[in-house]
Amino acid sequence: MSEILICEVGPRDGLQNAKHRMPTAAKKRWIDALAAAGLREIEVGSFVPPRLIPAMADTAEIVAHARTLPGVKVVALAPNLKGFERAVAAGAHKITFPVSASRLHSEANVHMTPEQMLAEVRQCAALRGAGGPEIEGAVSTAFGCTLQGEVPEDEVVRLAAALARCCDAVALADTVGYANPAQVKRLFRRVRGEIGDKLEGAHFHNTRGLGLANALAAWEEGVRAFDASMGGLGGCPFAPGASGNVITEDLVYMFEAMGVRTGIDLEKLFAARAVLVEGLPEEPVYGHAALAGLPKGFRAAA
Amino acid sequence: MSEILICEVGPRDGLQNAKHRMPTAAKKRWIDALAAAGLREIEVGSFVPPRLIPAMADTAEIVAHARTLPGVKVVALAPNLKGFERAVAAGAHKITFPVSASRLHSEANVHMTPEQMLAEVRQCAALRGAGGPEIEGAVSTAFGCTLQGEVPEDEVVRLAAALARCCDAVALADTVGYANPAQVKRLFRRVRGEIGDKLEGAHFHNTRGLGLANALAAWEEGVRAFDASMGGLGGCPFAPGASGNVITEDLVYMFEAMGVRTGIDLEKLFAARAVLVEGLPEEPVYGHAALAGLPKGFRAAA
Numbered sequence: 001m002s003e004i005l006i007c008e009v010g011p012r013d014g015l016q017n018a019k020h021r022m023p024t025a026a027k028k029r030w031i032d033a034l035a036a037a038g039l040r041e042i043e044v045g046s047f048v049p050p051r052l053i054p055a056m057a058d059t060a061e062i063v064a065h066a067r068t069l070p071g072v073k074v075v076a077l078a079p080n081l082k083g084f085e086r087a088v089a090a091g092a093h094k095i096t097f098p099v100s101a102s103r104l105h106s107e108a109n110v111h112m113t114p115e116q117m118l119a120e121v122r123q124c125a126a127l128r129g130a131g132g133p134e135i136e137g138a139v140s141t142a143f144g145c146t147l148q149g150e151v152p153e154d155e156v157v158r159l160a161a162a163l164a165r166c167c168d169a170v171a172l173a174d175t176v177g178y179a180n181p182a183q184v185k186r187l188f189r190r191v192r193g194e195i196g197d198k199l200e201g202a203h204f205h206n207t208r209g210l211g212l213a214n215a216l217a218a219w220e221e222g223v224r225a226f227d228a229s230m231g232g233l234g235g236c237p238f239a240p241g242a243s244g245n246v247i248t249e250d251l252v253y254m255f256e257a258m259g260v261r262t263g264i265d266l267e268k269l270f271a272a273r274a275v276l277v278e279g280l281p282e283e284p285v286y287g288h289a290a291l292a293g294l295p296k297g298f299r300a301a302a
Numbered sequence: 303m304s305e306i307l308i309c310e311v312g313p314r315d316g317l318q319n320a321k322h323r324m325p326t327a328a329k330k331r332w333i334d335a336l337a338a339a340g341l342r343e344i345e346v347g348s349f350v351p352p353r354l355i356p357a358m359a360d361t362a363e364i365v366a367h368a369r370t371l372p373g374v375k376v377v378a379l380a381p382n383l384k385g386f387e388r389a390v391a392a393g394a395h396k397i398t399f400p401v402s403a404s405r406l407h408s409e410a411n412v413h414m415t416p417e418q419m420l421a422e423v424r425q426c427a428a429l430r431g432a433g434g435p436e437i438e439g440a441v442s443t444a445f446g447c448t449l450q451g452e453v454p455e456d457e458v459v460r461l462a463a464a465l466a467r468c469c470d471a472v473a474l475a476d477t478v479g480y481a482n483p484a485q486v487k488r489l490f491r492r493v494r495g496e497i498g499d500k501l502e503g504a505h506f507h508n509t510r511g512l513g514l515a516n517a518l519a520a521w522e523e524g525v526r527a528f529d530a531s532m533g534g535l536g537g538c539p540f541a542p543g544a545s546g547n548v549i550t551e552d553l554v555y556m557f558e559a560m561g562v563r564t565g566i567d568l569e570k571l572f573a574a575r576a577v578l579v580e581g582l583p584e585e586p587v588y589g590h591a592a593l594a595g596l597p598k599g600f601r602a603a604a
Contacts, residue, residue, distance in 0.1 A: 144597055144598070144599075145598075146597075146598060147598075148598075149597070149598035149599035150598075150599045176597075177594065178597045180556060180559035180560050181518050181556070181560055182559075182560035182561060183559075183560075206590065207590060207594045208552065208555055208590045208591045208594050208597075209514060209549065209552035209555075209556075209589065209590030209591055210514060210552070210555075210556055210559075210590075212511060212512060212514065212515040213514040213515045213517075213518045213556060215515075216483050216515045216518060216519065217518065220522075243594065247511065250510065250511035250512070253510055253511075253512075254482060254483070254510075254511075254512055254515060257482035257484075257485075257512075258482050258483060258484035258485075259484060287511065288508065288509060288510045288511030288512075289510045289511055292479065292509045292510050292545065295446055295448075295451070295478075295480045295510075296446070296447075296448060296449075296450075296451035296452075297446075297451035297452045
């Protein structure tokens with residue numbers, strides 16, 4: 001209970017929304033630095049059509065590179081069957097599907113209704129042979145949507161339950177930064193009541209500054225796996241108003257300060273941030289802990 | 303239990319540390335706008351020697367102005383007996399004393415040891431006649447100190463207990479942004495165990511990004527009064543590395559989204575932020591909620 005897993009999603013969620021393009025070699029150096037800091041799960045890219053998100057065109061090469069890093073679970077996003085096939089061919093260890101609880105966002109993001117997307121995930125799961133990759137279903141816009149506004153919790157629970165039947169793990173994602181801590185506790189509790197330990201990950205954005213507070217609330221509710229993005233990069237290109245993910249450096253700092261082990265070395269993490277900045281020098285990066293530095297006499301979780 | 307008090311400390315904690323000076327007339331306009339947004343408690347300045355903090359030289363005039371605002375409790379900081387006498391003469395409704403749990407910070411901040419400062423607070427409390435102002439003792443650097451490093455929790459508890467015997471209320475302040483949510487819960491619980499409901503306020507800084515998470519943790523531990531600073535201004539001029547307070551706009555947004563009433567109107571609060579920026583145009587302001595705006599279909603706490 002005093003240990004969590006942080007999945008770095010910057011190379012996917014961060015770079016897909018960056019104004020500038022990080023060269024492939026720089027991506028590899030950044031991912032190496034993340035692995036060296038102790039990140040054991042990294043979402044390295046997405047298998048979307050390159051004409052839609054050119055920054056993700058090199059994802060197969062990035063997956064191949066990341067697979068050479070010992071102890072790192074290589075995650076890729078797939079928006080449909082074709083993306084799934086490419087992710088499998090590239091050798092991703094885990095493939096995550098965004099299944100939006102908002103119909104408007106689902107159509108904007110994957111050009112399918114939630115129901116059609118669910119059928120797509122089922123088909124992919126059925127195609128997966130023995131020894132195939134892990135499959136995660138992420139309920140997107142689970143806490144609200146900039147297009148639709150409120151998202152009914154019943155719909156989130158229904159989708160999570162459907163995903164639990166065909167996926168290895170289910171995550172709840174606050175794609176546009178609408179979540180608040182009370183809602184986080186309520187919804188994670190409800191979904192856990194339906195699908196138990198199949199509910200794994202929490203994916204928060206910091207759009208209204210509540211990223212860490214929401215992560216804390218989820219942790220108190222038993223969540224032990226968190227997505228985060230270095231430098232607070234991130235945002236969905238097809239969700240208006242979406243901005244950066246919860247910031248990896250601050251999230252790791254918060255949990256380590258609380259005595260919750262992340263397996264991540266903060267000094268090495270700050271060094272990886274320098275590698276990110278070097279590879280993407282024009283992009284603004286965020287986060288407080290890296291700038292302020294560690295408190296005098298700070299001790300990481302033992 | 304679903305209602306909290308937010309005390310805006312920007313005119314004191316924010317402006318004392320700002321690189322630029324806000325003119326007296328602009329301070330009054332800002333405080334008017336804060337009151338119009340529903341802030342019921344505003345720390346408007348401090349009675350420190352003007353040669354040390356010139357930005358606070360007009361505090362008596364600001365107190366007199368703020369007293370004309372109906373329903374607003376006017377708070378001022380006093381670092382010693384002389385400041386207390388000036389605050390009483392100016393008509394402050396509540397006077398707060400910083401009593402640092404770190405000896406090094408106490409000496410840098412008020413030129414007294416914690417013990418000497420405690421004696422000073424006792425003397426002020428004894429001098430206060432019937433109908434005098436409320437007196438609050440704030441344990442500064444309660445969660446750590448940039449000069450001393452770790453601050454023993456026993457020392458915080460001891461000071462809080464001593465302050466509870468001579469003050470109307472006691473607050474715990476994370477002067478330099480070292481606190482984490484686990485520590486916040488532990489320390490507030492311990493101090494409440496000693497002094498009960500005399501423990502009122504929580505004062506957090508956002509130096510390492512944990513301001514809202516710490517506020518959430520304190521709220522879960524029963525705290526119902528929070529200091530915050532508009533735009534995240536703030537920092538102690540005599541504590542190296544101290545930076546901005548927890549951001550009023552984001553704090554109000556978080557609690558209102560959770561269904562916890564603050565009595566503050568978010569749109570009017572964002573309008574007050576514009577008044578702040580107008581009065582201090584060169585100073586950077588922070589905060590996510592004001593920039594992102596409220597979620598589509600957002601409902602404040604009922």
